[in-house]
Amino acid sequence: QTNLITVVNQKGGVGKTTTVLNLATCLAATGKKVLIIDLDSQGNASTGLGVLPEDRKLSSYDLIITEEKLSNILKGTKVPNLFIVPANSDLASVDMDLGNTEQKALRLRRCLIKGLSETREFDYVFMDCPPALNLLTVNSLVTAKMVIIPLQTEFFALEGLSQLMVTIKEIRNTFNKELKILGVLLTMFDKRNNLSIQIEEDVRSTLSDLVFNTMIPRNVKLSEAPSYSLPGVIYDRKCLGSIAYQKLAAEFLKRERNT
């Protein structure tokens, strides 16, 4: 049974793509078959795995709009057991192209479920979302069984959290009764910075068990990795950022069983 996970936060630059790349890679390294779906028209997840622009002719746009077969779109990556449905700038017009289509919020779920039944068995699908509560993000929340919410330990990042929780609740009450929050992940944590520490305390006291124990520290190696087309956990396995993502993978598996 494939677990479908979406990584969402409309606040920009909080570590959604970095979390998808590193968590998916850690799970693939344990022998699980993992598929990433890049839903951001900038295609950062595709770039982070070295998918060249000319290899993105078929993309997540085609999965959703032209209903191309999943097996024709997905690509292998440098990481064993890890595959990706890449993104390109076509995605920017999804809102317009779906316009007034019936059930436009259900489109990705329908196409993905159909595609997964026709291709190899994937243990996990991770969806990387754009920084907006737009139709693509809604489609991913309708499709997913679980949600991970990366939360940068910065003041502005707290602002949109309640709006996101409201949206998740609305989708659970309408299109996707199964949708559960697997956890809120504190990212870019800097233990020398009082604000970071303050935000961690606030978030843990308000959200308690929803917050992953594992925090991802701010770590320059994680931001260097994409320039080598590698996830951080491969680019520099022993750096603090990579160790944190490996710990996160272990906690992810535990939470998955209990959720």
Next chain:
Amino acid sequence: QTNLITVVNQKGGVGKTTTVLNLATCLAATGKKVLIIDLDSQGNASTGLGVLPEDRKLSSYDLIITEEKLSNILKGTKVPNLFIVPANSDLASVDMDLGNTEQKALRLRRCLIKGLSETREFDYVFMDCPPALNLLTVNSLVTAKMVIIPLQTEFFALEGLSQLMVTIKEIRNTFNKELKILGVLLTMFDKRNNLSIQIEEDVRSTLSDLVFNTMIPRNVKLSEAPSYSLPGVIYDRKCLGSIAYQKLAAEFLKRERNT
């Protein structure tokens, strides 16, 4: 004659809001009358100036959708000469609410120009955009005379730049012939980080004079300031981040005259 400036980049978390808050505050400190328009449904610019949620009943949504008078919506701030049209979560439905309206891309320009003619004389209007090339961002590009593009000195941030430049060119060729790029601003620059240095070299060699000489360093005081509802240049005037924004204001005025 009011100068209308929009601060745009669909990549998330690159310093759009921080640049609007600090640049607008520096110009207000020189005696210019400045208006910020918050176009992000998360309302970070409004929060950064201490506008409470209960004071956002009328917002940029009302300016664009219900065509409320600008003078009824704009609010004073703690900063002399600086006013703001706040944002709230209503903005998230603008795409839907404008739906198939005729000339939906021209809506903000029409309402803002009308509003500015009825209120006090503003020297500058700064628009803070959400991290997306959506209808709100397009409206701001149609409205503006000049664009500032904050560019984080990180690998992923380079990715969306060409898509943004294409969009700006398209808007210049259709709705807004006057639209000029005032400059690309390198943000969160860390001189100890090879990647930052590499990116600065790459960007200056490809974009040359388009890039501001002034760079904004990564500086924790800038990220602490919003938790005190103050722009960085007021929260800690002498920190490296604030000094950089003050230098940017001087360079802004020079570039404005030459553009």
